[in-house]
Amino acid sequence: MVAIQNSSHTLTPETTLRDIIKTIPAECFEKKPLRAWLSVLFSVAAAALGYASITFSPWYLLPFAWILTGTALTGFFVIGHDCGHRSFSNKIWVNDLVGHIAFLPLIFPFHGWRFKHDHHHLHTNKMGEDNAWYPFTVAEYEQGKGLISNVYRMIRTRFWWIGSILHWANLHFDASLYPERQQKQVKFSYRLVIAFALIVFPVLIYTTGLMGFVSYFVMPWLVYHFWMSTFTIVHHTMPDIQFKEKDKWHAATDQLTGTVHCDYPVWVEWLCHDINVHVPHHVSTGIPAYNLRLAHKSLDENWGKYMYKTKFSWELMKDIGDRCHIYDSEKCYKTFAEVDASNKA
Template identity: 60%
Template sequence: MTLSFVKPEDLESTLEVSPNLRLRDILQTLPKEVFLKNRRKAWTSVIINVLLVGLGYASIVFSPGFLLPFAWIFTGTALTGFFVIGHDCGHRSFANRRWVNDLLGHVMMLPLIYPFHSWRILHNYHHTHTNKLDVDNAWQPFKPEYYDSLDTLKKSGYRAIRGRFWWVGSIAHWAVLHFDWNQFEGKQREQVRFSVLLVLGFGAIAFPTLIATTGIWGFVKFWLMPWLVYHFWMSTFTLVHHTYSDIPFKPEAEWNEAMAQLAGSVHCDYPRWVEFLCHDINVHIPHHVCTAIPAYNLRLAHRSLKENWGEYVREYRFSWSLMKQITDECHLYDPEKCYESFQNHHAKETDS
């Protein structure tokens, strides 16, 4: 793990010196070419991704049993690339035409049974309110008093996804948030209903067909296991993107957009094959500074941010020690220390 460039208290003092810092000030320092869409690069990434997913499924078909886990890992990671292409479509950074983004976004997310429009709307809400306490909808820590009010089952579930079972967190997020179109209004409700019914219809045809032709084991082998690998990466990426023991969630009155997007987002280096298959989704800081930057321009934008705003940039390397630190410490909201661990919280309860 590489060191962060600045301590959180230094970030606060810097912000006090520059109270007028705005997101547009950061955007103006980026090269104009990072915002340009390149049709050839965009569609080449789709073609390569489809071929790699096909290669993954071929490896599942022909692999002996002891090699199947490797085939699942490769295929599930390549399917994560499908999601990332859909992710760019949701931000309208893939194509200039909205209908192209919507069509491709639905196609890429169909095999994952992910409703495109509900994810798009909720995810854009996360970008608007990144690390804003009680508002952000992505991996926000529970307040201690709210956690204490939960029943035993819900407490256990929260402890699991904030601990060693973090990798199932995005499955809960997917299931709980993305299939209820009644939480939306107007045109958005109609869009979400369409996406939900589309993926349910796809699943109602694809899953029985898969089971009828390959059996229950075929369903597990060809869909469930790669899908679980995909959710491992989804959970890991989204947790690491905004979580560390000194990254604060701020109440709305104290929240600053520029600081949240720049210093509250994390760049994490993964094995290069993962970054390739997942279209550099790990290069996350420029994506939060501006969602209009296409995936193939994120590295150029990141270099520019390091040159101009390096004191704010956080970089880590993916490792078990990183995940252990996050899952050991980053549990409950603490206004002074950013996070309080379950262990410390329960120790205080015992002492009282």
């Protein structure tokens, strides 16, 4: 899983994120308006092709059309993701406008996601702070016995692919979860997507029927959340990647070594604008998506022996689902079976 062994830099407790960032070429941080807008055009064209394939495909080809469309819509999220990090444009109002528009077809509130996602970047793999695939401790698992623990078991095993839906529903439509200074923007974003849904959903049902609503929205939306759940759990969850307690967490070390580079089928990476090239994104959120591969190459050359690299497969997802259950300070994770057995002893 380790990238290479000939890196020219050494990661020490004194190493800072700035030290790592300095090894990345300056061109990786350049915002290129043409590249940014071409990525928008590409995603719009891919989604249009997907919706056309839904319209004209016979029933037995519809699953492929749904997969194409949902994956293309994931590209919309990645564009909005750049906007949230202000790496799409130098103008904040452009980032906010494009981010909201890109997120609308996903029924995803832009500002609510942006604030929570920024928090994830500040506290990646930090116990008590990170909000992305945070692992329960034994105590938290026991306290949640019932619905909470049962849902947690589902998304940590074979139903990981609904994790993004739960994250979307639980975090981004409740302004009370945010500091007061952020609540106005959070409310604006979720009210906008609710208004969008209240207009578009009835029109879609009226013009295409309930089955049309399922085919044009629900199924691609589920595919989108499958990819979001898969990307995000793989980004930071491996049997040998440790979440850290606050007093042991180190920004440079845990952003570089706690983030996973995973190769997916080429067509997925194209449609999703290289969101899988994730290590440079956690070193600096200022790197636009179209520069991630160049930045990754530089990190690989300079810090490669510390970087975690893998390849997407169903076996990989099974391994995560079989082993990455409950936080353990010594061996990263305990399995549900181990926790259940200790409770019976």
